[in-house]
Amino acid sequence: MLSKTQFIKQFEQDRIADERNTESVKNIIEDVKTNKDQAIFKYNKKFDNVDLEQIEVPQHEIKNSINLISHELKSALETSHKYIKAFQQKIKHENVTTGQTYQLYHPIEKVGIYVPGGKASYPSTVLMTATLAKVANVKEIIVVTPPQKDGIDPAILAACHITGVNRVFQVGGAQSIAALAYGTESIPKVDKIVGPGNQFVSLSKQLLYGVVGIDQIAGPSEIALIADEHSNVDYIIQDILAQAEHDEQARTFLLSTDQSFLSKVNQKLQQAIDLAPRKNIIEKSIKNFHYPILTTDINETIEVVNYIAPEHLSIQTTEPDLYIGKIKYVGAMFLGQYSPEAIGDYAAGPSHVLPTDQTARFSNGLTVNDFLTSHSVIHxxxxxxxxxxxxxxxxxxxxxxxxxxxxxxxxxxxxxxx
Structure with missing residues (x-):
């Protein structure tokens, strides 16, 4: 386990950016800008080993996808959609009038959504993005997702159908972001791109910001957990593994003032990893990016968490409310043992598209309001x-x-x- 000083030193070293892919992403962007669909077909074959006759998923396939999934999955998608929609409707900005000056809000015209499709299928990402855009009354919602040899997962298409996505295209990676930013013969140019992705997607969004709006530049997914001597060891371990199974770069931070609790977690962690279906991914994440941190008191715990500014923060101590208002920098906060981060990934209401890599210091999670623009009126x-x-x-x-x-x-x- 690490002290505060040891952790910060190690974490800063681990965060050193790898810029080796910048030049290749720039080349892909320029290729798509110049050659449009031709470049998309080429990269689909090169990177995903899929040779398509057309990029766009036909509308009838999107509509029929609802019949290709189980009743249980259909019900789960619809229930999550209901909770997300209800929450976003409550927080949506409304026009403000103060005498002779006022603020007006308008939906963005066209939005592109990136839905990952590499190591897993993510219909939840459709729910957590397209639902928000629809509540904002975005006119045209475009989804891009990496092509698959057997076609796009019906669950993703069903989520698109439920949320009201207008068009779906089979293209992933940096090439998909470039296509949305500049437009091709098939893919329309959009005003803003949202949604999580790998380092190539994040880098291309960073390079194209200004040509197109973006939600954020996402780093590896991460969770910080605060525990004490009364926390449930098994709950904490499963929450760590749930984060680590995202990918090999996923980060997990466990903070406690109780040394014996950290030791108990460490003793049982490997056994839990060995039983995990996605062991190969989890093991690499835990080996390279898991940080058990022993803090001296609650104030030091707060200081370290504000330094991390984690995407997710789970507080499973006896009195989690003590941290509210004192921890300022976090994407989403989960209080108590019955608010696991995984519930936020799927159904709680707030979007799971959240700031990572310390960007919670100056940004926030995706909301319906990110799909609105506004202007003031002076009369x-x-x-x-x-x-x-x-x-x-x-x-x-x-x-x-x-x-x-x-x-x-x-x-x-x-x-x-x-």
């Missing part, structure tokens, strides 16, 4: 103008912007003359 009457114009004139003079000052003064002068 002053003569009385309101006369009241605030002198302050504006003084500031214009201070800044040496004389025509600004004249633009303001002429309205006062004309008023006096009339």
């Amino acid at each position: 002053l009457d003569e009385h309101a103008y006369q009241e605030i114009a002198p302050s504006a004139i003084a500031l214009a003079e201070e800044e040496g912007l004389y025509q600004h000052k004249q633009s303001l003064e002429v309205r006062l002068t004309n008023n006096k003359e009339s």
